[in-house]
Amino acid sequence: MKYPKSRLRADKRLSASRLPPVLLGAVLTLLSIAGTHAVSAQNTVSKNTQATQSNNRAAMLRVGNVLFHENAHWTEVAEVQTDELDTSFVASKGDGVFLHKMQTNSKQGANLRSTQDYRDVHITLDFNLTKGSRSALYLLGRYRLNITDIYGSRNLWPSLMGGIDSRYDEEREWKNYDGVAASQNAAKAPGEWQTLEVEFKAPRFDENGFKTEYAQFISVKVNGIQVQDKAVATGPARYALAKDDAPEGPIAIMGGAGQIAIKNVTVTERDFSQVEAQKAVSDIDRLPLGPKSGKPMINIVALGKKVFADKGCKECHEINPKAQSVKTGPMLFDVFAPSAKLLTVFDAAESHVTQLKAEKAYLVDSLRSPTKHLAMRLEQDGSTKQFLPIMPAFNADALSENETNALYTYLLSLNSGSNVGEQFVWQEKPEKPYILSEDPNAELIADTPRLTRVNIGDSVSGRAYHVGLPNHMNYSFDPRTLAVEMVWSGRYLNMKNEKQGRADAPSEPGKLAKIWTPSVLSALFQPVLHDGQKVDFSFREPPKVTGKLSQRLLKHETDFLTEIGKTPAAFIGVDTYPGQIPVFHYQVNDNTVAMQLNINQHKALMGRFDFTNLSPVKLNLADSKLTDIEVSVGSIEQGVWTIPVGEYSQVTFKANVPQAPDYMAMQDDPEFSQANVPQPITWTRARSEQLSLPKGYTLEHGSVPKDTFGRDILFEPLGIAFDSKGDTYVSTRTAGVWKVTNGHWQQFAEGVFGSLGLVLDDDNTIVIGEKPGLTRLIDADKDGWAERRENVADQFRFNSNYHEYLHGPAKTPDGGYLFTLNLGHGLHGGYAADGSMSTSGGFRGWAMHVDNKGRIRPLASGLRSPAGLAVDSKGDAYYTDNQGDFFGTSKLFRLKENAYYGHPAGLVDKPNMVIGHPDISFDNTKAKRELALALLPHARAMNSPGSPIWDETEGKFGPYAGQMFVGDQSQSNIFRVYTESVDGVEQAALLPFVAGTASGVMRLTFSPRDNSLWVGQTGRGWWAKGGNLTGLQRIVWDNETVPQSMHSISVRQDGFVVRFTQAVPPEQRPSFDKLSLSSWYYVEDASYGSKERDMKEESVKHLAWSDNGQALHIKLAQFGLDERADVTHTSRIYELDLSNTDFANELDSFQSKAWYTLNAIPK
DSSP states (O other), rough: OOOOOOOOOOOOOSSSOOOOHHHHHHHHHHHHHHTTTOOOGGGGOOOHHHHHHHHHHEEEETTTTTTEEETEEEEOOOOOEOOSSSSEEEEEEEEEEEEEEEOOOOGGGOEEEEEEESSSEEEEEEEEHHHOOOOEEEEEETEEEEEEETTTOOOOTTTTTTOOOOETTTTSSSSSSOBBBSSEEEEEOOOOOOEEEEEEEEEEEEETTEEOOEEEEEEETTTEEEEEEEEEOOOOOOSOOOOOOOOOEEEEOOOOOOOSEEEEEEEEOOTTTOOOOOEEEEEHHSSSSOTTOBOOHHHHHHHHHHHHHHHTHHHHHOTTTTTTOOOSSOOOOOOOOHHHHHHHHEEEETEEEEEEEEHHHHHHHHHHSSTTTEEEEOTTTEEEEEESSOOOOOOOOOOOHHHHHHHHHHHHOOOOOGOOOOOEEEOOOOOOOGGGGGOEEEEESSSSEEEEOOOOTTOOOOEEEEOOOSSEEEEEEEEEEEEEEEEEEOOOEEHHHHHHHTTOSOEEEEEEEEOOOOOOSSSSSEOTTTSSSSSOTTSSSOOSSOOHHHHHHHHSOOOOHHHHHHSEEEEEEEEOTTOOOOOEEETTTTTTEEEEEEEEETSSSEEEEEEEEEOEEEEEETTOOOEEEEESSSEETTTTTEEOEEEEEEEEEEEEESOOOOOOOOTOOOOOOOOOOOOOOOOOEEEOOOOBBTTEEEEEEOOOOOOOOOOOOOOEEEEEEOOSSSOEEEEESOOOOOEEHHHHHHHHEEOSSOOEEEEEETTTTTEEEEEEEEEEOOOOOSSSSSOEEEEOOOSSSOOOOOOOEEEEEEEEETTTTEEEOEEEESOOTOTTTTTSEBBBBBSTTOOOOOOOOOOOOEBBBSSSSOOOOEOOOTSEEEEOOSSSBBSSSSSEEEEOOOOOOOOOGGGGGGGTOOOGGGGGGGGHHHGOOOOOEEOOOOOOOOBBBBEEEEOOOSBTTTTTTTOOEEEEETEEEEEEEEEEETTTEEEEEEEEEEOOOOEEEEEEETTTOOOOOEEEOOOSSSOOTTTOSEEEEEEEEOOOOOOOOOOEEEEEEEEEEEESSSOOTTTGGGGGGOEEEEEEEOSSSBSSEEEEEEEEOOOEEEEEEEETEEEEOOOOOSOOOOOOTTTOOOEEEEEOOOOTSSGGSSSSGGGEEEEEEEEEOOO
């Protein structure tokens, strides 16, 4: 793609064929006479121009002063008003208002698009929406300003009214990016006419196609209220009408979901060149975007130059016309030109001199068959002679077609005068050939069976295990039905969606895999209960969630645990002995069953079973198209295999599945080598300008292992525990569980699903948390690999929603386990209690306890996104929750039985509660919310706190013995927490420790080997300030330095006492007059978070130092508890800022601030 030097044009597909000015004027005149009726071009031009006009322009609509292409999805009416439910318009016949008739999801064919292209514009229009409608105004056909019904809503997102829609890139960690939400909600109610006014500055480009200035929404006003002010749009929106970028393009109004009516559209062309750019264009955004991919294009002239150097062309060919060097090949300057020259060459086959045009075909021949035509050179005596035939041939593998084209384009640029070719020729990046071994998201199979647990879509539940066999046959065993529910041949798994972003889409079988349809095989070996019903826990783990299903589940009045207990069956676990096919264990009725299934490439099933039957076991085969069935024990009647009472081992089952699709090996499936070999862990000192540490402490990076195929992996270490020998267990979100023994990594278990924590039972047994539940991993033979997985707890609903995380476990003094369950997000039909996080029941938003016998009970409710959980040495439990709906800021709580923590959605799981019951409404529960031990100020300190840990090193980690430490995933920092009890009411100070970790801090654990603090981190899904997707680091104290820092803050009747780790020198103390103390509270309701309310700059009455200078008593002029007018207010939080004191001279701003949550004042 070449761009003319005069100006960059819009994509021709979007550029309307322009009418000549005189003809356009005639059309507008006739339209104004005829009113606003649509008229075809042939009615406005002479017969001589009818043919041309009908080819260039379809029928048009005039709305205000803008011509749009006529569109069957829009109709003209006199007026509209909404029906009783505000969900559709009732229109009156006439002119002046254009109504979009569709009520389905938007399609580009439903967009009203201008016939003219525009650049800088001022736009005004009136619009009217039905309830829930979504539409948009497109500028240049690329920049989308959303027009949506958000009347009364507290949410502000780029996708909502007045928001500049996000861009989208599938390969980015955060796929939707650079959108700009409206600054406020200025929407009127559905059915009311509203106004939109926009001043828009188009992007600027230079003559070579580089973007020099971003597009800018200078001003956007909705109903006269400004909602965007000098907002930058960095590129086309996700659903733009064209994927490339351009300085001009059409205006379009989206025919959206629901209905929209418009009138009085006025577009005034302006020149906003003098409006200042708001930010510089980034290097990546300077590049033109491809019209097909929307991705940055490459300059193939530059690529050709690189090819010329990389392939060794420069060694034999000179391109500098002034050079005096003599090379073995001809000079290539001024050879290839836009107007092909004639070259004299020697035809080796014909043995004579001939002439050929220096065009691309000649270059290709010279590269592929360099001896076919030999270039000639001029000798000193005036004769000519061919160059020696020593150039190697470059086949398509050595020099691709794209590289050849780039090389030719580069050679065209090597000319003088008018023959100089384009210096910038833009081309879409060629798709890289798919190589399975290089795909980090492909789960590979070598000569060992594999086991993975992950959501792969609607065919199975999110609790299913997926088995991959070395012969490229794969299947899923689903605890939902205790049966084989899915089979496919070919590549094992594609985990791209699980490893990117928030994993808000299911993973899939491997690329090009052939799936056996349910009509061929499903529910294989599904147990049949005594009452004749088949085992089915779909209410607990539905494979597909719909709005109707969620509503039905929410209306179910039977206690959830009681409902589970009605089915006398349970998944027990799976054996994963090295090199063997996994063996699944379950209980049905009063029997236990073990199943191992092999499938060969000839579509034959071979199963082995162990049965311990106190009553006959019946396994269903009816839904499977099986032939040639053979069993070594029992009988088959009417599609049911019955195994009698008794104990049987190594029972065989054989059958064929002739209707299954044939297996076809992929050509790019090489042989892989897999080995679980030890890999050393090394530590290197971290250095960063963002790093803030107390003196005497260092931060170190830990090296992470490669996978068992030798590939780099996404290693998110979010569960860390040490055994009695000091060996380390680490669980990850997608890379399995690993163990560090004698300074070396080795994989302990593979294929775990979203593990965020672990605890030890003993040195060879751990319990991990996974999204589907708690799982015990047992290394019975102590070889470093877990041969057995036991299901510890799964008695809660798991919808496979990306936000349904399980946090924990934490071990309790009775030998049981605590864990917490997130609410879902975007759950179809879920109950959100008017907030944004939701549930379909089944204890989402609860803390749970399971004892050492596997008995589970709900412990506490009202949790939202409880990302941190820990139990201290006294057996007291603590948890952290993230800011959001019903949580004005993030919080730290003591976790108590039967307590309620503030989010009402999960209350639907209380006995006899259903949606709409007054006892679980926010208004009737808001006064019952637990007080937070500490408010964690949003944005100022923490956004997404992780799990606490306590310094129990007895002084071997510095001067903070006994204090709690907690990290933050978004802010990439760690704070200390100093707690105190005031007349029985707990509250705490939040004190700085470390900022600038590599990624987002989620898990902290002290090592018994050296008392260092290990820091497990992730930035995936919620980007971390540290800038990295993952991180494993540790903090080490030098065992000597006592850093100067705020050690603790305590409350007094008249203010606070700040204690320091060292005495503050007398000469620094007067500067403490410059300290500042401010306070505020948050309001908690269905809104997402809260602003800081009633901000006060506290007046300091007096400062009093202790005799040793290690404590400062700050007495305030006015100090007391808020007389809370509303129970939705939090306690007041105080911020102490020492940045302006001499104390802070050797500290940064992070180390100079602390916060105190005031729940009580001493009597």
